[in-house]
Amino acid sequence: MIGKPVGIWGTGMYVPERVLSNAELEKMVDTNDEWIVTRTGIKERRIASAEQASSDLAYHASVEALANAGITAEDLDLIIVATITPDMAFPSTSCILQDKLGAKKAAAFDLSAACSGFIYGLANAANFIATGIYKHVLVVGTECLSKITDYTDRNTCILFGDGAGAVVLGEVEEGRGFRSFELGADGSGGPLLTAAGGGSRNPISQEVLESKKQFIYMAGKEVFKFAVKIMGSAGEEALRKAGLDKTDIDLLVPHQANFRIIQSSLERLSLPEDKCMINLNKYGNMSAASIPVALAEANKEGRIKPGDTLLLVGFGGGLTWGATVLVW
Numbered sequence: 001m002i003g004k005p006v007g008i009w010g011t012g013m014y015v016p017e018r019v020l021s022n023a024e025l026e027k028m029v030d031t032n033d034e035w036i037v038t039r040t041g042i043k044e045r046r047i048a049s050a051e052q053a054s055s056d057l058a059y060h061a062s063v064e065a066l067a068n069a070g071i072t073a074e075d076l077d078l079i080i081v082a083t084i085t086p087d088m089a090f091p092s093t094s095c096i097l098q099d100k101l102g103a104k105k106a107a108a109f110d111l112s113a114a115c116s117g118f119i120y121g122l123a124n125a126a127n128f129i130a131t132g133i134y135k136h137v138l139v140v141g142t143e144c145l146s147k148i149t150d151y152t153d154r155n156t157c158i159l160f161g162d163g164a165g166a167v168v169l170g171e172v173e174e175g176r177g178f179r180s181f182e183l184g185a186d187g188s189g190g191p192l193l194t195a196a197g198g199g200s201r202n203p204i205s206q207e208v209l210e211s212k213k214q215f216i217y218m219a220g221k222e223v224f225k226f227a228v229k230i231m232g233s234a235g236e237e238a239l240r241k242a243g244l245d246k247t248d249i250d251l252l253v254p255h256q257a258n259f260r261i262i263q264s265s266l267e268r269l270s271l272p273e274d275k276c277m278i279n280l281n282k283y284g285n286m287s288a289a290s291i292p293v294a295l296a297e298a299n300k301e302g303r304i305k306p307g308d309t310l311l312l313v314g315f316g317g318g319l320t321w322g323a324t325v326l327v328w
């Protein structure tokens with residue numbers, strides 16, 4: 001990384017109260033707990049209430065992150081929200097969050113990179129601070145995936161959950177903070193994972209609603225193959241750019257999509273399971289919120305010590321991927 005050293009000052013997370021268990025899904029679609037657990041590792045996920053939107057989840061996670069960082073909303077210079085389930089087309093969820101937090105001097109924008117969105121957000125934020133443009137940046141991954149999930153489609157509805165994770169970034173002492181970023185995209189794979197309805201290509205219409213284009217469509221097997229390949233290669237590339245080796249990793253914080261994908265990343269990086277944060281059993285796949293929620297939970301559980309080397313790595317719709325190495 002060029003410029004000032006930048007790191008994470010504080011973390012926060014929020015998940016809605018409502019739990020949707022595999023047992024409940026058994027009553028909704030032709031599935032069963034055993035299939036879901038063995039194929040994905042997911043046991044339950046959280047679902048936002050009818051009144052809750054992504055900015056509401058983001059607000060709670062951000063308040064916790066600000067408190068953990070020891071700064072106030074008024075100290076923020078910039079808010080970046082990564083989401084594929086914004087409150088609305090515009091204004092941006094980050095502007096709605098800025099107002100809720102009272103972060104009066106903060107600029108605000110949303111970022112769309114699906115499940116890789118949080119890593120993309122970190123890369124943006126770190127560069128604003130490293131170059132001296134801003135001092136304090138809030139990066140949030142927040143999703144209400146339940147609002148774009150078809151609960152009659154067993155291929156997707158067993159996977160997704162709602163939640164938000166947030167971090168505050170600022171300058172840190174030399175030797176700490178972000179060491180590298182590896183971001184990528186392959187737009188040719190876009191149709192494999194998409195919610196195609198409601199934008200300028202397919203504006204909302206009776207036809208769009210009848211064809212269920214407002215919901216997530218996923219070609220699971222193809223995305224699985226891509227994920228297994230890219231999680232390993234993106235992680236290795238981030239390590240190479242940081243001048244570090246697999247053996248330097250103290251904690252891997254992967255995107256929480258499927259336990260089998262995480263397992264293959266562990267094998268590729270020659271890491272034991274106890275060096276990996278896994279919480280998808282409780283929350284399912286929360287897209288942009290998965291990595292920051294896993295990071296915040298690891299921090300709360302005391303699994304991260306000052307000086308630890310972390311590898312964060314994710315993949316998702318776009319197709320996109322992102323990885324970062326940082327010293328806590």
Ligand code: UT7
Binds near residue numbers: 039
């Ligand atoms: O954040 C990024 C987004 N997404 C992902 O990372 C997801 C990547 N993909 C996956 O995690 C996996 O592909 C899935 C979990 C979605 C599916 O697992 P799979 O091992 O690839 O299963 P499959 O699609 O090959 O399906 C195997 C069988 C099929 O039956 P047949 O054709 O073998 O008779 C499916 O119809 O399992 C059936 N099946 C189900 N059975 C019970 C598919 N979904 C279900 C279900 N319950 N929910």
